[in-house]
Amino acid sequence: MTLAATAPARSAAVPLIVLVIAGCIVAAATNGIRNSFGLFTLPVTADLGISRETWAMAMAIQNLAWGIAQPFAGGIADRYGTGRVIAAGLLLYAAGLVLSAVSPTGTMLFFTAGILSGVGFATCGFSLVMAAFGRSVPQEKRSFIFGIATAASSFGQFLFAPISQGFISAFGWQSAFVYLAAIVVLVIPLTFALRGRSESVAGQADLRFMEALSRAWGYGSYRLLVIGFFVCGFHLAFINVHMPAYLVQCGLPPEVGSWSIAVIGLFNIVGSLLSGYLGSRFPKQLLLSAIYFSRAMAIALFMLFPVTEASALMFSAAMGLLWLSTVPLTAGLVSLFFGARYMGMLYGIAFLSHQVGSFVGVWLGGYVYDTTGSYSLVWYLGILLGLGSAAINLPIKEVPAQKFHAAPV
Numbered sequence: 001m002t003l004a005a006t007a008p009a010r011s012a013a014v015p016l017i018v019l020v021i022a023g024c025i026v027a028a029a030t031n032g033i034r035n036s037f038g039l040f041t042l043p044v045t046a047d048l049g050i051s052r053e054t055w056a057m058a059m060a061i062q063n064l065a066w067g068i069a070q071p072f073a074g075g076i077a078d079r080y081g082t083g084r085v086i087a088a089g090l091l092l093y094a095a096g097l098v099l100s101a102v103s104p105t106g107t108m109l110f111f112t113a114g115i116l117s118g119v120g121f122a123t124c125g126f127s128l129v130m131a132a133f134g135r136s137v138p139q140e141k142r143s144f145i146f147g148i149a150t151a152a153s154s155f156g157q158f159l160f161a162p163i164s165q166g167f168i169s170a171f172g173w174q175s176a177f178v179y180l181a182a183i184v185v186l187v188i189p190l191t192f193a194l195r196g197r198s199e200s201v202a203g204q205a206d207l208r209f210m211e212a213l214s215r216a217w218g219y220g221s222y223r224l225l226v227i228g229f230f231v232c233g234f235h236l237a238f239i240n241v242h243m244p245a246y247l248v249q250c251g252l253p254p255e256v257g258s259w260s261i262a263v264i265g266l267f268n269i270v271g272s273l274l275s276g277y278l279g280s281r282f283p284k285q286l287l288l289s290a291i292y293f294s295r296a297m298a299i300a301l302f303m304l305f306p307v308t309e310a311s312a313l314m315f316s317a318a319m320g321l322l323w324l325s326t327v328p329l330t331a332g333l334v335s336l337f338f339g340a341r342y343m344g345m346l347y348g349i350a351f352l353s354h355q356v357g358s359f360v361g362v363w364l365g366g367y368v369y370d371t372t373g374s375y376s377l378v379w380y381l382g383i384l385l386g387l388g389s390a391a392i393n394l395p396i397k398e399v400p401a402q403k404f405h406a407a408p409v
Contacts, residue, residue: 022193026124027129036180041241050106053363059237071345071346073127074345089122094182096112130146141280146276147273150327219337225330231385233357239319242362243261252309260313275326286394291325292326299383
């Protein structure tokens, strides 16, 4: 049975190169802006008089809302079309940013910067962009194309970290949110190139949401992949939200924090492309295990030596190479296991685990800091989780889930 036999669902009027360019711009803008939220930690908490844990909770809720909404957004896009779902998500995301600018309390931020922005990003971020790519790209090339999409989102992080910091420094954090929302709205016309939906093909079952999820969860390698992805979210959310403030605590100026986030994005372009390239040539589960192990070692070395501007940028470069390099491999395995028909939904389920990890990482960072005055415990936990995920990914088998693809009786 050929798993890559998904019929192209894109419009014949939209060449593949146009689809890829449009998707990469959408991924860059949405992910770049989202990864700038950590730069708002100090000005928002100082201006509103809220604790760091409160802001961290808003970011934790954002990540959890993103994760919960992602499978449903993916399922809707699979059935009704990616372009229109992403366009609606961009509007929702922009609304969340604007309303965050006028939120006077932490409770309001839970809704605006948290739920609204999280659901908005779930319906317009790079996960749906990769689902659009997965419909039109042969199986043997998907890991590489997913790597390109991930690299584009990383370039957005590199681009928007200094832009966001510049907006904050020049106009204040409220105006910065509004300007970023305007950029999101300007991206909406590009969603026309991403229109199309997944089609049923011979040899694949046409399953309802819960039946497809039940069959997928019964596949052991998928369960391991989903569990291991939790750790990826923990690392990324904690570092993205709390590292700028951590560096200020260590005596470095705020600009070092913004450039650290930018360096992560810059080096992740290389890491994502390399991951996508290697994923088409070597066992993806072994590459995932190596990435999580390397993250644990990078954090351990960062904690071992004094924090300076040089060490912060070196750590950011190392983490950048490993940052989203898990994504093309994870998406590639999901596509291999189950085909492109349910790519949006089942990658969304894996991503929910990632976002639960994000919730824990970002909230725990704020709680531990407010309780102990230090982030050390969370850094050390990140090391242990990295080692654990490296072990979990090793038993994964890179073979299709045949039972899932059997036609229903």
